[in-house]
Amino acid sequence: MPKHPPLSPIVAALPATVPFVGPEAQERDRGKPFRARLGANESSFGPSPRVVERMKAIAGEMWMYCDPDNHDLKLAAAAHLGISADNVVVGEGIDGLLGLVTRMYAGPDLAVVTSLGAYPTFNFHVAGTGGRLVTVPYEKDRESLDGLLAAVKRENAPLVYLSNPDNPMGSWWEAADINRFMEALPATTMLVLDEAYGELGPASALPAVDVSRPNLIRMRTFSKAYGLAGIRLGYAFGEAGVISDFEKIRNHYGVSRMAQEAGVTALADQDWLRAVVGKVEAGRKRIATIARDNGLTPLPSATNFVTVDCGRDGAFAAKIMQSLLSRDVFIRKPMAQGLDRCIRISVGLDHELDILAEELPGAVAAARGN
Amino acid sequence: MPKHPPLSPIVAALPATVPFVGPEAQERDRGKPFRARLGANESSFGPSPRVVERMKAIAGEMWMYCDPDNHDLKLAAAAHLGISADNVVVGEGIDGLLGLVTRMYAGPDLAVVTSLGAYPTFNFHVAGTGGRLVTVPYEKDRESLDGLLAAVKRENAPLVYLSNPDNPMGSWWEAADINRFMEALPATTMLVLDEAYGELGPASALPAVDVSRPNLIRMRTFSKAYGLAGIRLGYAFGEAGVISDFEKIRNHYGVSRMAQEAGVTALADQDWLRAVVGKVEAGRKRIATIARDNGLTPLPSATNFVTVDCGRDGAFAAKIMQSLLSRDVFIRKPMAQGLDRCIRISVGLDHELDILAEELPGAVAAARGN
Numbered sequence: 001m002p003k004h005p006p007l008s009p010i011v012a013a014l015p016a017t018v019p020f021v022g023p024e025a026q027e028r029d030r031g032k033p034f035r036a037r038l039g040a041n042e043s044s045f046g047p048s049p050r051v052v053e054r055m056k057a058i059a060g061e062m063w064m065y066c067d068p069d070n071h072d073l074k075l076a077a078a079a080h081l082g083i084s085a086d087n088v089v090v091g092e093g094i095d096g097l098l099g100l101v102t103r104m105y106a107g108p109d110l111a112v113v114t115s116l117g118a119y120p121t122f123n124f125h126v127a128g129t130g131g132r133l134v135t136v137p138y139e140k141d142r143e144s145l146d147g148l149l150a151a152v153k154r155e156n157a158p159l160v161y162l163s164n165p166d167n168p169m170g171s172w173w174e175a176a177d178i179n180r181f182m183e184a185l186p187a188t189t190m191l192v193l194d195e196a197y198g199e200l201g202p203a204s205a206l207p208a209v210d211v212s213r214p215n216l217i218r219m220r221t222f223s224k225a226y227g228l229a230g231i232r233l234g235y236a237f238g239e240a241g242v243i244s245d246f247e248k249i250r251n252h253y254g255v256s257r258m259a260q261e262a263g264v265t266a267l268a269d270q271d272w273l274r275a276v277v278g279k280v281e282a283g284r285k286r287i288a289t290i291a292r293d294n295g296l297t298p299l300p301s302a303t304n305f306v307t308v309d310c311g312r313d314g315a316f317a318a319k320i321m322q323s324l325l326s327r328d329v330f331i332r333k334p335m336a337q338g339l340d341r342c343i344r345i346s347v348g349l350d351h352e353l354d355i356l357a358e359e360l361p362g363a364v365a366a367a368r369g370n
Numbered sequence: 371m372p373k374h375p376p377l378s379p380i381v382a383a384l385p386a387t388v389p390f391v392g393p394e395a396q397e398r399d400r401g402k403p404f405r406a407r408l409g410a411n412e413s414s415f416g417p418s419p420r421v422v423e424r425m426k427a428i429a430g431e432m433w434m435y436c437d438p439d440n441h442d443l444k445l446a447a448a449a450h451l452g453i454s455a456d457n458v459v460v461g462e463g464i465d466g467l468l469g470l471v472t473r474m475y476a477g478p479d480l481a482v483v484t485s486l487g488a489y490p491t492f493n494f495h496v497a498g499t500g501g502r503l504v505t506v507p508y509e510k511d512r513e514s515l516d517g518l519l520a521a522v523k524r525e526n527a528p529l530v531y532l533s534n535p536d537n538p539m540g541s542w543w544e545a546a547d548i549n550r551f552m553e554a555l556p557a558t559t560m561l562v563l564d565e566a567y568g569e570l571g572p573a574s575a576l577p578a579v580d581v582s583r584p585n586l587i588r589m590r591t592f593s594k595a596y597g598l599a600g601i602r603l604g605y606a607f608g609e610a611g612v613i614s615d616f617e618k619i620r621n622h623y624g625v626s627r628m629a630q631e632a633g634v635t636a637l638a639d640q641d642w643l644r645a646v647v648g649k650v651e652a653g654r655k656r657i658a659t660i661a662r663d664n665g666l667t668p669l670p671s672a673t674n675f676v677t678v679d680c681g682r683d684g685a686f687a688a689k690i691m692q693s694l695l696s697r698d699v700f701i702r703k704p705m706a707q708g709l710d711r712c713i714r715i716s717v718g719l720d721h722e723l724d725i726l727a728e729e730l731p732g733a734v735a736a737a738r739g740n
Contacts, residue, residue: 004584005528005560007615008477008499016617024437037434046433055432055628059425062600062632063416064407065593067394092462092624099621103498107378121623128473128619129378158375190375214374223435230432230627245377247386249498251469253491254462257600258425258628262432 010108010130017124023330035328036352041167041305043227044348045279047262048272051228054265055258066260068252073260076267077220077235087211087237089246090263092254094196094219094234099125100250101217101236102159105190106131111155115143117168117336119194122161131159138339141299141307142171145181152189160185163194165201168334168344170301175207182207182216190242193218196234199225199273200280201302214239222259224304225276226266233259280304283347290357291345294364305346307334310367314340319367327359380478380500387494393700405698406722411537411675413597414718415649417632418642421598424635425628436630438622446634447590447605456610457581460633462624464566464589464604469495470620471587471606472529475560476501481525485513487538487706489564492531501529508709511669511677512541515551522559530555533564535571538704538714540671545577552577552586560612563588566604569595569643570650571672584609594674595646596636603629650674653717660727661715664734675716677704684710686737693733699726
């Protein structure tokens with residue numbers, strides 16, 4: 001074992017963890033591809049055909065650096081929301097933006113509040129700052145607004161994370177509830193409101209856009225409804241002073257030229273978005289039916305996946321998931337206590353849901369038989 | 371001014387700086403495009419046509435998340451270098467990897483050594499950790515190996531940055547000199563050896579690949595010779611234990627699916643790379659001739675740009691640059707004391723160098739006349 005230069009104490013204390021194992025890694029381990037890709041909450045419907053055409057058209061321009069200001073995309077996102085470009089910052093997906101936010105507001109031994117079982121990549125980034133994660137259990141499969149608020153106050157936390165609609169449960173709060181939560185938050189606490197699934201649920205779940213609040217950063221992505229998970233693109237919006245602080249540490253040349261152009265084109269095709277939202281809604285209904293047909297209970301969802309209560313404990317749900325994986329159906333499941341009775345199935349194409357319908361009975365039987 | 375939640379002390383102390391203003395921002399300010407894009411050390415020759423074809427072919431697949439393991443690209447880069455995939459980590463360009471390295475080895479009040487006038491994005495990332503930058507002047511337009519070594523020892527620095535070949539001067543050290551420098555470094559100091567221009571200079575400037583050294587991280591990019599600056603892709607290689615530490619903090623889903631596939635295809639077309647290297651060599655000669663024709667002195671270059679000594683002080687060189695900009699020729703210049711007598715001109719296409727040849731006499735005359 002060679003002697004290495006000393007790692008920073010924060011990094012040295014971390015495990016070499018991976019927030020999510022990708023389906024590709026599982027396929028390599030299995031030695032064969034999945035037949036149905038229903039685990040990563042991607043949009044199998046893809047991006048707008050105009051986006052695909054645009055990406056093809058500009059492939060030959062990738063010798064040029066990206067615009068570090070993300071100028072055109074910021075303008076497009078701002079226009080989409082009815083705000084100023086000064087209220088928008090673009091990043092390498094919400095993941096990249098969460099990495100920045102944690103460095104901005106978390107730090108060694110500072111408490112950061114989130115829900116137990118919520119987005120693990122946020123937790124990963126908090127750990128990377130030396131921050132102390134404080135988790136609040138879900139209540140009735142929703143993130144607990146009261147619980148999060150109490151934890152924030154008790155711990156004097158500078159940062160709290162909330163996803164609405166929620167992943168991995170698919171649940172949501174109405175805007176009025178979110179607004180009450182925001183009003184009750186201490187001014188010294190920054191709220192990250194992750195709206196990755198915002199386009200896919202009821203409009204009533206999204207608070208009105210208001211960029212005057214100095215302790216709110218809202219995040220949106222092109223990975224879900226816009227069908228561009230592989231291009232790595234998201235944005236955050238908020239009060240201009242808060243947004244300008246991202247300039248201090250963000251990787252200015254981090255968002256590719258391809259992603260920026262794809263994002264501009266994607267925002268311009270809201271017809272496609274509406275069509276996708278309709279297909280996702282139909283897919284959710286079909287997954288719910290398939291689940292019920294197998295004696296399982298689909299939870300209401302405001303996202304592009306359906307979380308399915310398998311009715312027993314975490315081990316039982318894990319067996320169903322493992323059995324589906326062995327039948328070439330890629331899904332995932334919540335792992336936290338209380339949520340782990342569920343599996344999580346993303347909306348896919350019709351032929352993928354056909355495969356799910358074919359394989360789920362065998363998977364449930366296998367789990368019951370063990 | 372609204373009251374904001376408190377920023378982390380490190381971030382709060384930082385200016386909202388931008389390492390580089392992009393040409394797009396300048397074009398927006400000017401209200402018209404440049405006619406010759408010779409300032410960002412991009413490859414106007416573009417990526418291999420096979421890479422462009424590949425990007426077009428997979429544009430429709432961007433709904434799928436990227437492989438967070440960068441598996442295929444790591445294997446390809448490892449095979450290219452004759453090492454194991456465990457010795458390779460992929461990032462969002464060298465910029466992204468530098469951000470990680472600074473978080474791994476720098477930190478509040480720790481000294482980090484680099485050359486005065488070397489890559490500003492490294493300095494930006496050091497600032498983001500609260501690290502203390504210690505700069506060493508160039509000697510005869512090369513980064514000073516003796517000076518860097520002395521500063522490392524004097525400051526007990528855990529991290530030192532060296533680019534070879536160098537940007538912004540285009541100079542280089544032979545591998546034997548770099549090896550002597552590495553041998554003399556304390557075991558407690560990590561060397562980041564930035565070889566962004568490694569494919570473009572003499573092979574004799576690149577040390578043999580040796581991934582046993584526990585205090586060396588070498589970086590390569592697809593932005594320069596491979597012609598993919600806009601796709602944001604680079605990789606680092608080194609001792610497996612060092613490389614695995616990146617897993618602790620890197621944005622696992624940070625490198626787009628498009629970039630990963632483009633990189634694999636680019637590495638597979640070494641014929642294209644050789645052709646580009648030949649064109650760059652010819653372009654350097656032409657820039658040198660144009661410079662001499664205008665009474666300026668081109669410096670030797672192992673990169674895809676030529677740094678040109680304008681023969682007077684920094685103000686004079688700045689006037690030439692400003693005059694070229696006003697004549698629609700985008701170039702940049704070194705700003706550090708001693709280097710600032712120069713302008714820096716990237717190799718471009720023939721018609722762009724024609725424009726340079728047309729406009730440089732006027733620019734020099736304007737600078738002399740002022």
